[in-house]
Amino acid sequence: MSTTKDQTVLDQEEAELARQWTGRIRRLLVDALPPDKLLPDRQPSYLSSWIYIFGALTIGGLALVILTGTVLALEGPQWWHVSSIGLFVNSMHLWSVEFFFFFMVIHLWGKFFMAAWRGNRQLTWMTGVVTFFFSIGAGFTGYVSQTNFDSQWIATQAKDGINATGAGAFVNALNFGQMLMWHIVLLPAAVVALTGLHILMVRHKGIVTPIEVNGTEVPHQGTQSESDPS
Amino acid sequence: MTLSFLAALINLDKPGVFLHWGVIQISLANVIVIGLMVAVFLLAIFIPFDRKSRRR
Numbered sequence: 001m002s003t004t005k006d007q008t009v010l011d012q013e014e015a016e017l018a019r020q021w022t023g024r025i026r027r028l029l030v031d032a033l034p035p036d037k038l039l040p041d042r043q044p045s046y047l048s049s050w051i052y053i054f055g056a057l058t059i060g061g062l063a064l065v066i067l068t069g070t071v072l073a074l075e076g077p078q079w080w081h082v083s084s085i086g087l088f089v090n091s092m093h094l095w096s097v098e099f100f101f102f103f104m105v106i107h108l109w110g111k112f113f114m115a116a117w118r119g120n121r122q123l124t125w126m127t128g129v130v131t132f133f134f135s136i137g138a139g140f141t142g143y144v145s146q147t148n149f150d151s152q153w154i155a156t157q158a159k160d161g162i163n164a165t166g167a168g169a170f171v172n173a174l175n176f177g178q179m180l181m182w183h184i185v186l187l188p189a190a191v192v193a194l195t196g197l198h199i200l201m202v203r204h205k206g207i208v209t210p211i212e213v214n215g216t217e218v219p220h221q222g223t224q225s226e227s228d229p230s
Numbered sequence: 231m232t233l234s235f236l237a238a239l240i241n242l243d244k245p246g247v248f249l250h251w252g253v254i255q256i257s258l259a260n261v262i263v264i265g266l267m268v269a270v271f272l273l274a275i276f277i278p279f280d281r282k283s284r285r286r
Contacts (some may be wrong), residue, residue, distance in 0.1 A: 050274035100262070106271050 038203050046210050054107035061100030062195060066188065068093040073184055075145040097139060104132065110181075116208040124201040131194040138191055141183035144173050155179070 001197055010062040071089050072080050079086040108128070117125035158173040172178060247258040 048279045050277055050279055051271075054274070055271055098263075102267055102270075106274065110274070146271050 012147050013188045021053070027107070031199065032204055038202075044207065044209070051110040052207070054103045054110060057103040058100060059195065059199070061096055061103055062191070064096035065093065065100055066192070069098055069184065072171060093142075095140070101135070101139070102133065108132065111208075114208055115211060118208055118211075119204045119205065121201070121208055124198065126207055127194055127198040127201055132199055133190060134187055134190045134194060138183060138187035141179045141187060145183045147174070147176075 068089055071091055075086060075089075080090040081087070110127070112126070140158070144151045146160065155173040155176075159168065162168050162171050162173055249256055249258060249261060
């Protein structure tokens, strides 16, 4: 084959590769989230406040919830009700949820007062809002999945409330199997997936700049070295 | 190691304490948690962040 023919074949191959859906998706993802944006080395100088740590603390809480929940699922109700280590892991599961919500609500307050949806960040904000609602559902189904008198009491009370909203046809708090599967499969999957999406949106759009003070716009998305060289 | 001293600190083996304020009814435990959240929120805003160790 001649060199020109070789080049033509190569060009055709390249054009074919460019059309493939795998390549198109890869280019789309790399453009949206280049590695240095996905895992940055430096952060903007305005992040030097404790109020910015609560998102990460919430993720820590979620990780502990998933970890302890996995152990509870492995061992089962008798273990978490009777054995001392089971009671300990059960308590860890409860307290990690308490911390998860504690940090998430402070994160929410902080972001609300920053108006963190500014700068085309509405999807970042909304994924957080939806994650919050799914988390409440996960917490509720957890309360009714304890397999004790407490969970029975909560379920009998909740079913009236849920029926009053008209959602009783789809959600029956007294249906233990349904509640348990929502608690250990559907809702955790939704919360983890939405949290992942939320974090990717944060990385994609960057962390919102502070609201301008006295009419002075704060430098947008500068790295620490750029905006604060000292 | 026994942690029974923690159990003695707050007796949970009794009905919860509820506060009433007009139509609002809330358990004391929830009020304490919300108060702690507000306190941590304010501390996070007002306590200076250690920037020296993070500067390059």
